[in-house]
Amino acid sequence: MKLVKHIANLGYGSRKQVQWLFREGRITDAAGEVLYADDKAEHADIRIDGEPLDPPPGLLLMLHKPTGYTCSTKDPGRVVFDLLPPRYRLREPQLSTVGRLDRDTSGLLLLTDDGQLLHRIIAPKSKLPKVYLATLAQDLRGDEAAVFASGTLLLDGEKTPLLPAELEVLAPRCARLILHEGRYHQVRRMFAALGNHVAELHRERIGGLALDDLPQGQWLALEDAARARLLATDAVLNP
Template identity: 75%
Template sequence: MKLVKHIANLGYGSRKQVQGMFREGRITDAEGEVLYADDKVEHAVIRIDGEPLDPPPGLTLMLHKPAGYTCSTKDIGRLIYDLLPDRFRDRDPVLSSVGRLDRDTSGLLLMTDDGQLLHRIVSPRSKLDKVYEAHLAEDLRGDEAARFASGELLLESDDKPLLPAELEVLGPRHARLTLHEGRYHQVRRMFAAVGNHVQTLHRCKVGGLELGDLGEGRWRQLDAGDLATLFGETD
């Protein structure tokens, strides 16, 4: 791929704008030598204004999504892309969230521009559990764990019972819930079905990958080791 197209696809500007960067001498190699549009060099050595290029296509990252942000590129209000470098929303292929966390839910959100990887993560065949912590409006009654584990709980407007899910009580109004499927607003609807209301909801784990100490609103790129951990492929 030509350098102009490659750099434009990373969101640095239109092809015309990137051509202008070449003319202005803003695009160099790691030693500061000016590059030209027809040069053939590796991604890793290219610099724009002295800074390395953003990660190449195949980017996968984890984001600690705060509550109040929407998983969208176009909705009104605060968007997850506001937490990333501005260029990331203009990348081609597009950088998409892997599934969604609703606006009021915080925690671990995966994003990738790799379509095959995205489909693998969301596929039920990958069997990637999702772990949430919920703070509730009312005290737990004591029968919730059995009902969630029964495989018989039917949510309003659904025609198929939920798969069994595991509930761990962390406090009178605090619980950890492990899901083996992903339905619309599933955790909130599950607690509503047993007469409670979720006040705050936080996703702390997907598959084998945990949010860890990644600060709220922060992100980091995932490497092959992280993806192996996600899919449980580590020794």
């Protein structure tokens, strides 16, 4: 792929705008030598204004989503893409969220431009565990763990029972829950089915990947080792 198209696909501008960057001498190699549009160079050796290029296609990002942001690109309010560099909206292939967290839910959110990886993560057959911390409006009544683990709980408006889920009680109104599927607003609907309301919801982990010390509102690109942890299916209640 020609350098102009490659850099434009990373969101640095239209092809015409990228050609202008070349003309201004703002695109160089790692040694500072000016590159020209018809040169050949490896992705890792290209600099724009002295800075390395963003990761190539196959990008996987981990974001610590705050509440108040939606995962839609069309929402008139704040969206998760506002937390990324503006050019990330212009990448081709397009960067998409891997599933969604609603506006009032915080925590681990993944974004990728790799369609195969996206479907591998969200496919029902993957049963990739997702760990949530829920703060409830009322005290737990005591039988939630047994009901969620039974594999018989049927959500309102659905015909297929939920897969068994594990619940750990942390306090009278606080619990950690591991799901092995991802239905619409599932955690909130599960507690609503038992007469409770989720006041605060935070996703701690997907597969073997946790937020760790990533500050709220911050993001990072995941390397191969982190991707391998993500696809682990043996998450436990006490990560």
